[in-house]
């Protein structure tokens with residue numbers, strides 16, 4: 289299924305007048321504060337968030353899975369689903385693959401389909417956290433950290449193979465998340481496990497071409513419940529620094545212990561020029577992988593403020609980093625859930641872009657926390673949704689993507705096309 293510009297335009301028709309009056313009021317309000325509205329809209333239009341190929345089906349918990357039907361069963365169908373999202377919001381113009389869940393057998397054909405759907409390929413992700421049917425050695429006791437060199441070599445070769453698939457698709461970013469760790473105290477020697485991991489990563493690093501970037505993701509626990517080998521940003525940063533310029537840290541919002549100040553981590557990593565990418569989701573307790581912005585929208589805004597301010601300070605652009613949604617959709621329609629996440633991310637970005645920087649930095653210089661809070665919360669509490677709608681309208685996307693998705697009965701059409709019991713591969 290493909291959504292045409294005409295379908296989008298007719299779904300916008302009835303809402304245009306109402307949108308225009310809401311947008312006019314907001315624009316006046318922002319211009320009074322000397323905000324360059326056209327710049328904010330351009331930034332929103334340029335900013336693209338990658339959709340992972342494994343997130344287009346219903347996720348599950350270890351207790352069960354409740355699919356919606358019409359799910360994509362191969363890479364092409366997954367790309368069509370992302371094409372639907374991108375047609376609705378024009379902000380999801382990138383796809384991130386997980387190998388071996390989605391192996392691009394016919395790279396040329398896949399690239400052509402991506403062009404037709406206006407998609408590009410973002411980071412490719414390796415997988416050494418589960419065993420595949422045709423695999424010689426098991427990752428039961430780890431991959432890059434394993435005590436047996438043969439297992440480590442297998443995992444190193446897999447990562448380099450994933451990078452090769454990426455190259456064929458026109459991306460040069462390899463994203464690595466390891467589940468390596470110990471479930472029980474004493475299970476492995478933590479120092480040696482880290483040294484072996486560093487050694488394996490450096491072999492992967494040396495095997496990558498000069499243009500390649502390696503992203504190292506961290507996670508405090510799960511599935512290793514006692515000690516994960518790369519548990520926090522400090523360990524990822526340490527490894528990335530030792531490896532060299534091509535290696536950077538990747539921050540996944542859900543990979544922190546409760547109440548961790550993630551915005552401060554961002555600030556430090558940006559200052560050290562070692563922040564490479566971002567995985568968006570939200571959580572109440574741990575790696576809940578819920579819809580971005582569903583739990584802590586204020587935190588998301590503060591994170592974006594650090595991103596925008598930190599990147600501006602270094603004359604870098606948002607496009608220098610990899611941005612991806614990494615969530616699991618357990619009860620909602622995955623496509624609706626992704627539309628909501630993208631909207632929440634764009635909203636947080638817009639809020640960050642409309643902070644009165646001058647007033648905030650004056651308040652900081654004058655040690656005035658009251659005014660500092662006023663400035664931040666003024667940006668956060670201004671309803672910027674008409675600005676997002678305007679950015680979409682300028683790109684021929686839907687004023688209200690969820691409403692358009694429902695009006696076009698996309699899920700119904702996908703069920704007709706693929707069947708009620710069509711279930712996606714992946715998470």
Ligand SMILES: [Mn+2]
Pocket residue numbers: 465505540567614
């Ligand atoms: Mn992640």
